C-alpha cells in the first residue's frame with residue numbers, strides 16, 4: 001500500500017509506568033505523539049496495530065538472569081528507583097510486558113511481511129546492557145529492558161542474521177553497543193551528540209567493535225549545536241555502509257531528542273532532519289522495525305510526525321528550510337567527519 005504507515009500503539013503505554021516525581025519520561029509523551037500526528041494531518045495515513053503482551057522472562061533473550069530477577073523484585077517494592085534517572089512505578093510491569101511482546105512479535109512480522117512497523121512505546125531501552133547499566137554509565141537513562149536488542153536477538157533466534165540497527169536518538173545507545181560489540185550478525189550505526197559533552201559519555205568514533213564485530217560498530221558523532229546540515233553530511237555514508245552490509249532486516253532506535261529545544265540535548269535538528277531520516281530508512285528497501293527511544297517535548301510533536309510522513313511517502317512541506325550550524329561548529333564537525341572516514345575505510349568503501 002502506498003501512502004500509509006503501520007504504527008503500533010495503545011493507551012497501555014499512556015496509562016502505565018508513571019513517575020512519582022517530576023520526570024521527562026512520563027505518560028504525557030504519548031499524548032504529545034498523538035497530538036503531533038493529528039496536527040500534521042497524518043491520522044488518515046496510519047494503519048494502527050495493537051501492542052502484544054509478552055512475558056518478563058522473554059527479556060532473558062538479551063539480559064542476564066540476575067538483572068531480570070532484580071527488576072522483577074522491584075515490581076514488589078514500587079514505587080522506587082533503579083538509579084537517580086530511572087524509576088519503577090506500580091504499573092511499570094504492565095508497560096514492560098507489552099513492550100517485550102510487541103518488539104518480539106512485530107519485528108518478526110515486519111520481516112515475514114517485508115513491511116515496516118513503528119512501535120510507539122515506553123519506557124525506552126537503548127541505554128540498558130545485558131546486566132543493567134552499560135559501558136560504565138552512571139545510570140540506565142530511563143531504560144529498563146533494551147527493546148531494540150530484544151528485537152534483534154529474537155530475529156537471530158529465528159535464523160535471521162545480518163541485522164542493521166540505526167540509532168538516531170541524540171544520546172549514544174550504549175546498551176545496544178555493549179550487547180552486540182563482538183558480533184558481525186548485527187551492524188550498529190549510532191548517530192549522537194559528541195559523548196564528551198553528553199550522557200552516557202561513550203560512543204566515540206574509535207569504538208568500532210571487537211573480534212568478529214570489528215568494523216560493525218559505527219559511531220557518528222556530532223558536536224553540540226549541530227543542525228540539519230551537519231547531519232546531512234552523513235547520509236551518503238550511512239547509505240553506503242547499509243548497502244555494503246546488505247542486511248536482511250533493518251531495526252531503528254528512533255529518538256527525537258535531537259530536535260532543537262526538545263530539552264535534554266544540544267543538537268539542533270528541525271523537522272527536515274527527521275523527514276530525511278525517514279526517507280533514508282525507506283530508501284534501504286528492507287523489512288524494517290522501528291521502536292521509539294527518546295524525545296520529550298517538541299521532538300515528539302514535530303520530529304516524529306515528519307519522520308512518520310516520510311515513512312508513508314507523503315511529500316511534506318515541513319521538510320523545507322532546515323537548521324544551519326555556526327561555521328566554527330561546522331568545521332569541527334567536518335574534522336570529526338574526516339577522522340571517521342579514515343577509520344571506516346579500513347573496513348568499508350566509504351568516500
Ligand SMILES: [Zn+2]
Nearest residue numbers: 169171257294
Ligand atoms: Zn536520548
